[in-house]
Amino acid sequence: MKTVIRAEGVHKRYGTLDVLKGVDLEVTQGEVLALIGPSGSGKSTFLRCVNHLERIDGGRLYFRDRLVGYEEREGKIHELPDTAIAAQRGEIGMVFQRFNLFPHMTALENIMMAPILVKKEPKAEVRERAHDLLARVGLADKAGSRPDQLSGGQQQRVAIARALAMRPDLMLFDEPTSALDPELVGEVLDVMRDLVRVDGMTMIIVTHEMGFAREVCDTVAFMDGGAVVESGPPAAVLGEPRHERTRTFLSKVL
Template structure:
């Protein structure tokens, strides 16, 4: 595989072939095949423990796959291939490749001792070695985009949960990623705070950002996703256009899950 920009070559930005992952003797992913293309929004739904979050973490190499092959942006995740052999990447190389992938977690994971602005500019300045002036201008623009331009000097503890999650999204975007991963980004929020975060994600989807979203927000998945993937017991049970999977699920397991969460 080359490291050409998948958006320019028509490749899948994410390509998983038969990937498996185990915790000890417990199989969590049991042979996942998945492709996500540039500009596509894919929502992954399914019961707790089905492997959704683990799959997301494997894409960002926060978890190592046990077998199979996984490519992101045209590069093998965690390895380089020479001939028929695989060689594990150094931590430095993994961090460099991970810079192209933004991830937003259930918990906001902001640095509590830093202001909102400092949270945004830390990684681009330290990891990408970008000039502070350039990054600061980009950070202010992103804070305007998520509706928090007046909070640049605040500390995370001075913000609501919804505001903290919007800062976390802006922080991920400040690295200018090619792919955004969201791991149940609204699950830790009070119900009245969910809407603002989903609005930011909707705008991001409209902008053409490639997104993989693990979510229990079925309405969001139906309205925003190009494709919905239903996982159960470590396997993809059903996948297709959002309206088709959510409104007219074909597999009985998908039907039972959607009936229970509606």
């Protein structure tokens, strides 16, 4: 199995606060990983490190066979130039809790922007792909709508389409449904489910949707205190957790 993400003892601190204290994690091609854990355990921070939105302070973080955000030359680690970081980020799609669409652009323009700006792809080709993606997330008729003309669920589906427009090898989701009204959660989870079933997309999903994790994810990793406490198939981690901390957390959310 090809490794897509490998974290080895990843450390991250903000000032004097140690947030990640040695995260070890591996995600292979086509694997869907649910990252669960209490508030403040470092889930979002870890995702941001995977996309090099944050610099790590220790350990190693690989995307496929390359370091995230860095390269090794003559035994020393150097941060990549901005263009190389942008290119690497383009291979990793990220969807946040808040939809983060550009408010002054239409749904179509939001989706088209990165492939044109970052990858310099021809506009006509990108436009066609953007229409296909909108259809795929069930929004073929919303190409010309601005974010404020869309519901939260629709905005989040545009955000997913926008990430997919870069043809990523990995998708990161940070609580993609937790800012949504309950009746809109299903339409976003349906799109994510479709990505798994149809594309076999490799994904890391921070989520509190335990039903979804159990149904769709191959692996559940429970984080607490800045480290992965246990991970394994959903039935094992959610059904028969080995650690007391996992049991305590699950008793609160299930």
